[in-house]
Amino acid sequence: xxxxxxxxxxxxxxxxxxxxxxxxxxxxxxxxxxxxxxxxxxxxxxxxxxxxxxxxxxxxxxxxxxxxxxxxxxxxxxxxxxxxxxxxxxxxxxxxxxxxxxxxxxxxxxxxxxxxxxxxxxxxxxxxxxxxxxxxxxxxxxxxxxxxxxxxxxxxxxxxxxxxxxxxxxxxxxxxxxxxxxxxxxxxxxxxxxxxxxxxxxxxxxxxxxxxxxxxxxxxxxxxxxxxxxxxxxxxxxxxxxxxxxxxxxxxxxxxxxxxxxxxxxxxxxxxxxxxxxxxxxxxxxxxxxxxxxxxxxxxxxxxxxxxxxxxxxxxxxxxxxxxxxxxxxxxxxxxxxxxxxxxxxxxxxxxxxxxxxxxxxxxxxxxxxxxxxxxxxxxxxxxxxxxxxxxxxxxxxxxxxxxxxxxxxxxxxxxxxxxxxxxxxxxxxxxxxxxxxxxxxxxxxxxxxxxxxxxxxxxxxxxxxxxxxxxxxxxxxxxxxxxxxxxxxxxxx
Numbered sequence: 490x491x492x493x494x495x496x497x498x499x500x501x502x503x504x505x506x507x508x509x510x511x512x513x514x515x516x517x518x519x520x521x522x523x524x525x526x527x528x529x530x531x532x533x534x535x536x537x538x539x540x541x542x543x544x545x546x547x548x549x550x551x552x553x554x555x556x557x558x559x560x561x562x563x564x565x566x567x568x569x570x571x572x573x574x575x576x577x578x579x580x581x582x583x584x585x586x587x588x589x590x591x592x593x594x595x596x597x598x599x600x601x602x603x604x605x606x607x608x609x610x611x612x613x614x615x616x617x618x619x620x621x622x623x624x625x626x627x628x629x630x631x632x633x634x635x636x637x638x639x640x641x642x643x644x645x646x647x648x649x650x651x652x653x654x655x656x657x658x659x660x661x662x663x664x665x666x667x668x669x670x671x672x673x674x675x676x677x678x679x680x681x682x683x684x685x686x687x688x689x690x691x692x693x694x695x696x697x698x699x700x701x702x703x704x705x706x707x708x709x710x711x712x713x714x715x716x717x718x719x720x721x722x723x724x725x726x727x728x729x730x731x732x733x734x735x736x737x738x739x740x741x742x743x744x745x746x747x748x749x750x751x752x753x754x755x756x757x758x759x760x761x762x763x764x765x766x767x768x769x770x771x772x773x774x775x776x777x778x779x780x781x782x783x784x785x786x787x788x789x790x791x792x793x794x795x796x797x798x799x800x801x802x803x804x805x806x807x808x809x810x811x812x813x814x815x816x817x818x819x820x821x822x823x824x825x826x827x828x829x830x831x832x833x834x835x836x837x838x839x840x841x842x843x844x845x846x847x848x849x850x851x852x853x854x855x856x857x858x859x860x861x862x863x864x865x866x867x868x869x870x871x872x873x874x875x876x877x878x879x880x881x882x883x884x885x886x887x888x889x890x891x892x893x894x895x896x897x898x899x900x901x902x903x904x905x906x907x908x909x910x911x912x913x914x915x916x917x918x919x920x921x922x923x924x925x926x927x928x929x930x931x932x933x934x935x936x937x938x939x940x941x942x943x944x945x946x947x948x949x950x951x952x953x954x955x956x957x958x959x960x961x962x963x964x965x966x967x968x969x970x971x972x973x974x975x976x977x978x979x980x981x982x983x
Contacts, residue, residue, distance in 0.1 A: 506525055507526075508527055508608075509527055510608045510610045511524070511525055511527040511528040511530075511531045511532065511609040511610075512524070512525040512527070512606065512607070512609075513525070513528065513539075513547075513609065514605070514607075515560075515604065515607065516602065516604055517602065517603050517604075519543050519544050519557065519560055519561075520541060520542065520543060520544070521540055521541065521542055521543075521546075522540060522541075522604065523540070524536040524539050531580065531609060531611055532581075532583060533583035534547075544556075544560065545557060546581075547580055547609075548581055549579055549581045560605075563594060563596070563605065577589060578591065578592055580609065588613060589611070589612040589613055589615075590612050591610045591612045591615070592607055593607070593608040594607055594608075595608070617652055617760055620651065621652055621760060621763065621767075624648035624651075624764065624768075625767045625768065627648070628641055628644055628645060628648070642662075642672055642673035643660075643673040643674070645660060645742065645765075645768045646658035646659050646660050646673050646674055646675040646676075646679075647675035647676075648764070649742055649744050649761055649764055649768075650675055650744050652761065653744055653753060653757040653760060653761060654746070655676070655728075655744035656676050656677045656724075656745065656747050657675070657676035657677055657678060657679065657744070657745045658676055658742070658743065658745070659673065659682060660740055660741070660743070661687065661694040661740050661741045661743060662739060663740065667689055668687060668688050668689050669686070669687040669688075669689060669695060669741075670685065670686050670687065671683060672684075672740070677722070678722040681718055682718055682719060682722075685716060685718055685719070688714070690714070692714055693714065693727075694729050694741035694743060695741075696729075697729040698733070698738045698741050700731075701733070701738070703728060703730045703758050703761070703762055704728075704729040705726070705728055705729075705752065705758065706726070706727040706729070707725070707726055707752050708726070709724040709725060709745060710723070710724065710725065710748060723747055724748060725745070725746055725747055725748035726745065726746045726750055727743060727744070727746075728743065728744050728745070728757065728758060728761060729742075729743050730743070730744075730758070730761050730762055730765045731765070732769055742761065742765045742768075744761060805834050805837060805841075808834060809831050812830055812831050812834075813827075813831055815827060816828060816831070857886035857894075858885050858889045858894050858897060858921065859885060859921075861894065861897075861898050862879065862881075862897070862901060862919070862921055865898055865901050865902050865905065866879050866901075866905070866919060869905040869906070869908075872906075872909040873909050875915070875917075877916075877917035877918065877919050878916070878917070878918045878919065879918075879919045879920075880918070880919070880920045881920075881921050881922070882921070882923070882924065883922055883924045884923055885922070885928070888928070888981050889928065889981070890981075890982075893959070893979070893981070896955050896979070897928070897930055899951075899955065900952045900955060900956075900977050901930055903949075903952055904930075904932045904975050905917070905919075907949070908934050908973075911936075911937070911940070912934050912936025912937055912972075913936050913937055914934035914935050914972065915935055916934065916935050918932070918933045918934075919931070919932050920933075923981065926981050926982060927978055927979070927980060927981060928981050929976060929978045930975075930977040930978075931974070931975070931976050932974075932975045933972060933974045933975075934968075934972045934973055935968070935971055935972040936971065936972050936973060937971065937972075938967045938968070938972060939965050939967055949965065952975075952977055955977075956978070956979055959979040961977070961978050961979030961980060962977075962978055962979075963975070963976065963977045964976045
């Protein structure tokens with residue numbers, strides 16, 4: 490029996506010393522009476538060195554008084570349980586540094602004395618994993634709530650920096666040209682690199698994006714291809730992680746520490762890579778949500794367009810035809826008034842059709858020839874003293890080529906400039922029409938009329954030359970009772 494007890498004691502002693510968790514036994518006075526070998530790895534103390542010292546030696550100074558009160562309370566009515574439920578516990582190493590820990594407590598007695606056993610584990614990895622999950626959830630919630638991608642990328646840089654104790658984090662994306670640009674950043678000196686353009690030639694971020702693998706740089710200041718603005722921040726260790734999922738690369742997520750700080754470990758790299766992949770999934774979900782909303786909006790626009798076409802326009806047609814039938818039974822001023830009302834109805838129908846066209850093609854409201862023409866007219870309004878009326882007929886955006894659009898804008902700008910300088914007009918009507926493979930720019934004013942004979946300016950000559958260069962034509966005629974009509978017409982496709 491004594492032999493078996495001795496063997497069991499040896500097994501327990503071996504188990505105690507080989508445990509990766511630090512095991513510490515504390516008496517009723519709070520003094521350490523036993524410490525396992527793992528205390529050397531976790532706290533930097535030799536096991537024999539801490540025997541006889543207060544357990545608060547392993548606690549950060551600012552938390553020692555609170556820890557002592559909790560220890561005394563536990564010794565009075567202690568039960569085996571995790572320590573500090575709901576709290577983020579920290580331990581203090583021999584060098585004074587602090588790190589997160591998990592502690593389990595177990596009271597026991599031997600030889601008539603009361604003791605408490607503490608099982609201590611480094612909680613750094615667990616806390617990092619929790620922080621990563623929290624950050625991913627936060628990013629996903631913001632994206633699904635409609636937050637713009639640019640704002641979310643700033644949050645990605647912020648959370649990635651916090652995961653690995655980096656001083657600066659940033660996201661690099663293609664600039665739309667062949668180079669890269671810093672689209673989001675967070676940390677010390679973040680403002681100085683926002684919008685910074687980075688050449689793709691020799692770029693570490695570009696290499697990480699192309700190879701699809703993370704790259705660790707020990708000292709960023711020694712890299713020749715790094716922009717001077719980044720070198721000026723005093724950065725040392727740097728981790729470049731591709732930001733992509735399923736073969737789609739959005740850019741690169743970069744985190745950096747100050748010069749002289751420890752380099753990024755394999756665990757750091759794996760943590761950032763998993764976070765980057767999850768963040769990219771969240772970004773993709775956000776984009777899918779936006780696309781779905783756009784589809785719903787497009788469907789609603791199409792429904793409104795159909796209702797306008799099938800009901801409102803048909804009703805207006807019917808009203809117009811009814812008025813025309815009445816007009817034949819009248820004469821004089823009444824007939825003239827009815828005729829003007831019918832013309833007004835025709836104009837309303839044209840405007841509704843233009844609205845239907847924009848509803849069916851919402852993206853064209855913000856780019857293309859329509860947007861450019863609207864901008865030119867708005868600029869001309871300041872010189873004219875009033876806003877010209879603008880109308881579009883046909884698919885002017887979809888049929889206008891990159892070669893044709895600058896010519897249209899130049900012609901319209903020149904004609905409106907002439908009206909502002911010479912016509913003394915009180916109204917101007919601009920019409921851009923695309924039909925029968927021809928694009929027409931029509932500008933009509935109620936001013937003094939076209940000039941007689943040759944003029945000293947080159948404006949009209951320039952628009953005529955543009956028309957000839959595109960195998961088109963231009964006409965300038967007088968309107969009745971006053972004003973000028975300029976019609977510039979060119980083929981859509983040569």
